Amino acid sequence: MTEIPKEEYVLKCTSACAGCSSSLILRYVLKAAGPDTVLVIPACCTSVIQGIYPNTAMNVPIYNVAFAAAAACASGMSEAFQSAGKKTNVIVYAGDGGTVDIGIQALSGAFERKTDFLYICYDNEAYGNTGMQRSGSTPIGARTTTTPGGKTHSKKDLDGIVAAHDPPYMATACSAYPQDLFKKVQKALSIRGPKFLHILAPCPPGWRYSSEKTIEMGKLAVKSGMWILYEREYGKVTINGPSKAAMIKPVPVEDYISVQGRFKGISKEALESLKSQAERNAKRLSLEEKGIC
Amino acid sequence: MRERLARSRPVQGACGKTGSWRVFRPVVDREKCNACGLCAMYCPDGAIDEDLNVDLDFCKGCGICANECPKKAIAMEREEK
Numbered sequence: 001m002t003e004i005p006k007e008e009y010v011l012k013c014t015s016a017c018a019g020c021s022s023s024l025i026l027r028y029v030l031k032a033a034g035p036d037t038v039l040v041i042p043a044c045c046t047s048v049i050q051g052i053y054p055n056t057a058m059n060v061p062i063y064n065v066a067f068a069a070a071a072a073c074a075s076g077m078s079e080a081f082q083s084a085g086k087k088t089n090v091i092v093y094a095g096d097g098g099t100v101d102i103g104i105q106a107l108s109g110a111f112e113r114k115t116d117f118l119y120i121c122y123d124n125e126a127y128g129n130t131g132m133q134r135s136g137s138t139p140i141g142a143r144t145t146t147t148p149g150g151k152t153h154s155k156k157d158l159d160g161i162v163a164a165h166d167p168p169y170m171a172t173a174c175s176a177y178p179q180d181l182f183k184k185v186q187k188a189l190s191i192r193g194p195k196f197l198h199i200l201a202p203c204p205p206g207w208r209y210s211s212e213k214t215i216e217m218g219k220l221a222v223k224s225g226m227w228i229l230y231e232r233e234y235g236k237v238t239i240n241g242p243s244k245a246a247m248i249k250p251v252p253v254e255d256y257i258s259v260q261g262r263f264k265g266i267s268k269e270a271l272e273s274l275k276s277q278a279e280r281n282a283k284r285l286s287l288e289e290k291g292i293c
Numbered sequence: 294m295r296e297r298l299a300r301s302r303p304v305q306g307a308c309g310k311t312g313s314w315r316v317f318r319p320v321v322d323r324e325k326c327n328a329c330g331l332c333a334m335y336c337p338d339g340a341i342d343e344d345l346n347v348d349l350d351f352c353k354g355c356g357i358c359a360n361e362c363p364k365k366a367i368a369m370e371r372e373e374k
Contacts, residue, residue, distance in 0.1 A: 004334075006343060011303055011304065011305045011306075012339060012340060012348060014338065015309075018354060019353075019355035020337050021337065024337040027337070027339055049308075051307030051308050052308070054300075054301050055304050057303070057304075057308060178335070179334075211357070214337070214357055215335050215357055
């Protein structure tokens with residue numbers, strides 16, 4: 001087992017909701033990155049939970065930027081550090097709204113320019129800090145404040161979009177597996193070039209479950225195959241242990257759906273679509289792992 | 294002294310003592326605890342230290358520690374007002 005450093009770079013305590021995955025993820029991201037790190041944070045939950053001026057809970061430099069500008073800002077920062085001869089890690093820590101919807105052109109641009117940085121998208125599948133509005137990342141059938149009858153469109157395949165840019169390293173992770181997340185951040189930071197991490201972040205108020213179930217929910221997402229943990233290194237796919245086990249013997253998707261208030265009263269068609277999408281993803285990834293497609 | 298740039302400084306308790314949010318308080322039964330450390334690993338706010346003591350000034354009472362404890366050594370008890 002990898003030794004996880006004891007130092008905390010997220011000081012007690014952020015103003016995150018009780019049971020928030022984002023602060024759990026941030027703890028491990030910063031443990032893996034160490035003190036020589038700059039975080040670029042667009043508008044998202046994290047820009048709210050870091051504290052109120054003149055205090056901040058984060059013990060690393062943070063740069064708060066506009067929604068659409070995170071990856072563009074990190075590009076400039078990474079170039080500046082390079083020409084100054086510094087090896088500082090530049091990490092963008094953005095929510096799903098800032099990545100899938102608003103920030104996608106800056107993200108695409110930075111990946112095309114092969115900027116040396118790490119882009120982390122923590123995905124709670126809606127616009128959390130403004131009160132759970134639907135985002136491009138919200139799964140079909142989920143109720144949000146702007147889709148009270150359940151969303152009618154499927155979740156955008158962000159990993160597919162990023163993979164099309166052919167980055168040297170990209171991976172998915174989940175807040176319920178912090179050691180796996182820690183290793184992935186360390187690995188990503190050891191590689192030069194644009195890196196991408198997509199992390200599922202179960203959100204107690206948004207997904208409507210009680211706060212103690214955050215870890216359980218993340219594990220259920222992986223075990224039911226709704227979230228697949230994998231790494232793509234120079235185009236080569238490796239599916240990680242928990243997801244491999246889930247592919248052999250998955251937990252029914254209903255077990256994951258039924259414990260969340262946002263899927264209450266989901267239509268049969270939406271449920272079928274969720275299931276078939278999960279199956280398709282699993283099949284495609286295992287074929288890619290074997291090198292067939 | 295006035296600064297030319299509006300900069301925030303890292304301090305503990307930047308968002309106040311969040312322990313006041315708590316409705317249920319985690320109570321550790323040391324007899325049952327086998328010191329596996331999962332509670333500290335999963336605590337979103339890092340409010341549990343190496344010796345597995347809960348910092349009640351900052352614990353928000355989410356209950357993840359109690360839910361994930363394999364020995365069920367943590368009980369959530371209602372805060373007296």
